[in-house]
Amino acid sequence: MTDHKFATAAVHAGQEPDGATGAVIPPVHFSTTYAQDGIGGLRGGYEYGRAGNPTRTALETQLAAIEGGARALSFASGLAAEDALLRALLQPGDEVLLGNDVYGGTYRLLARVLGPWGVKLRVVDISDLAAVDAALAAGTPKIVWVETPSNPLLRITDIRALAAKAHAAGSIVVVDNTFASPALQQPIALGADVVVHSTTKYLGGHSDVVGGALVFADAALAEQPQFLQFAAGGVSGPLDAWLTTRGIKTLAVRMERHSQNGQAVADFLAGHGRVARVYYPGLASHPGHEIAASQMSAFGGIVSLALGDAAAARRFAESTRLFTLAESLGGVESLVNYPDAMTHASVRGTELAVPEDVVRLSVGIEHIDDLLADLDQTLAGL
Structure with missing residues (x-):
C-alpha cells in the first residue's frame, strides 16, 4: 500500500x-x-x-x-x-x-x-x-x-x-x-x-x-x-x-475529530481563570508547539490541566458528568483521569512522578458544545 x-x-x-x-x-x-x-x-x-x-x-x-x-x-x-x-x-x-x-x-x-x-x-x-x-x-x-x-x-x-x-x-x-x-x-x-x-x-x-x-x-x-x-x-x-x-x-476520520475537539477544549481551559496551566501542543504557548507542528499533522485529543492543588484536581476528576472517570484513553467517548493516583501511581516518589494537581482528559468525538458545557459546570463547582 x-x-x-x-x-x-x-x-x-x-x-x-x-x-x-x-x-x-x-x-x-x-x-x-x-x-x-x-x-x-x-x-x-x-x-x-x-x-x-x-x-x-x-x-x-x-x-x-x-x-x-x-x-x-x-x-x-x-x-x-x-x-x-x-x-x-x-x-x-x-x-x-x-x-x-x-x-x-x-x-x-x-x-x-x-x-x-x-x-x-x-x-x-x-x-x-x-x-x-x-x-x-x-x-x-x-x-x-x-x-x-x-x-x-x-x-x-x-x-x-x-x-x-x-x-x-x-x-x-x-x-x-x-x-x-x-x-x-x-x-x-x-x-x-x-x-x-x-x-x-x-x-x-x-x-x-x-x-x-x-x-x-x-x-x-x-x-x-x-x-x-x-x-x-x-x-x-x-x-x-x-x-x-x-x-x-476509521482512525483517520476519528483523529480529525479528536484533534478538533482537543484544540477547542485546550483553548477553553487556557482562557479559564480557574485553570493554572494547560498542557496541549496545539497551544502557541506550549514550549514544543513549533516542533509538534513540524512533525504532526494535528495535535490529538489528549489535554492535561493543572488546577493549583491536589484537592481541586481530585474534585474536578470526580465532578464531571459527560467525561467518565476511568483509566485509559483514545476511545470515542471522553474520559477524565487523575494520573497521580491512577495511571501513574506506580511512579510516585520517582523522577517520573506526576504533579498532584494535574488532571488528564482524553477528549472524545462527542459534540464539542456538550463537552465544553461539562467542563464549564465542573470548574464552576470547584
Whole structure:
C-alpha cells in the first residue's frame, strides 16, 4: 500500500476480499491449529495459533502499512509488546535512556521487572536535546526510549534530531506513538528504528479491545522480537486482532475529530481563570508547539490541566458528568483521569512522578458544545 495515502492504507492494507467467498470483510480465523499437507507441509505457513493466525497476519500487515514500517508484530497488550522488544534487544548490563514523562507502566516494567535482571535505567528530560547530549556523552545506552507527545504532560521531542544524536552514539531509537497515532505522526519516517503502540488506545479506538504492537523500520530488527512473540506467547487473539483492524479503518476520520475537539477544549481551559496551566501542543504557548507542528499533522485529543492543588484536581476528576472517570484513553467517548493516583501511581516518589494537581482528559468525538458545557459546570463547582 506504499502508493496510497494514509486513510486508504488504513482501510485496505491486509484486507483483501476473501478468496473463497469474495467476502469484503475477511473472516475471523478462530482455529488454534491447521491441517498440514504431509508432515511439515504448511498451508500459507500456518501451523499453530500461537505461531501464526491469518487474522493476526492481516492486522500486522495493516500496522506496518500505516506506520510506514517494514514489519509489524501484534501482541496481547502494549506492555507485552514492550516486554518482548526489551528482552529481545537487551542483555544484563545494557542501559535504557528513558524520558522523564512516560507511561508509568513502561517505567515499572524497566525498573521493577527488567531492573533486577540487570538492565540499567537512566531518566532524562528527553525533550531537552542538550540534556540528551550530556546523557549520551556520559555513556551509550542500548536503547533511547521516547514518548512524544508524552504521557501525561504532553512534552514534545524532536524525533528527527533525537534519532540523529542517538544513532551517532550507536543507540536504537524507540518511539511510543500511542498518543499521536500514525494518523498524525510517523516516527519511522523521522528516523525511529521501532514504533511502539498500545493498540488499546486510538488504534482500537472504542474501549473494547486490549492490544499492543511493534513496528520496525528494518525487518531484520524484528527477528528476535518475533521469536519471543512465539516463544513467550504474548500474542493477540483473533477476535482482538479483528477488532483492532476494524478500529484502524476509521482512525483517520476519528483523529480529525479528536484533534478538533482537543484544540477547542485546550483553548477553553487556557482562557479559564480557574485553570493554572494547560498542557496541549496545539497551544502557541506550549514550549514544543513549533516542533509538534513540524512533525504532526494535528495535535490529538489528549489535554492535561493543572488546577493549583491536589484537592481541586481530585474534585474536578470526580465532578464531571459527560467525561467518565476511568483509566485509559483514545476511545470515542471522553474520559477524565487523575494520573497521580491512577495511571501513574506506580511512579510516585520517582523522577517520573506526576504533579498532584494535574488532571488528564482524553477528549472524545462527542459534540464539542456538550463537552465544553461539562467542563464549564465542573470548574464552576470547584
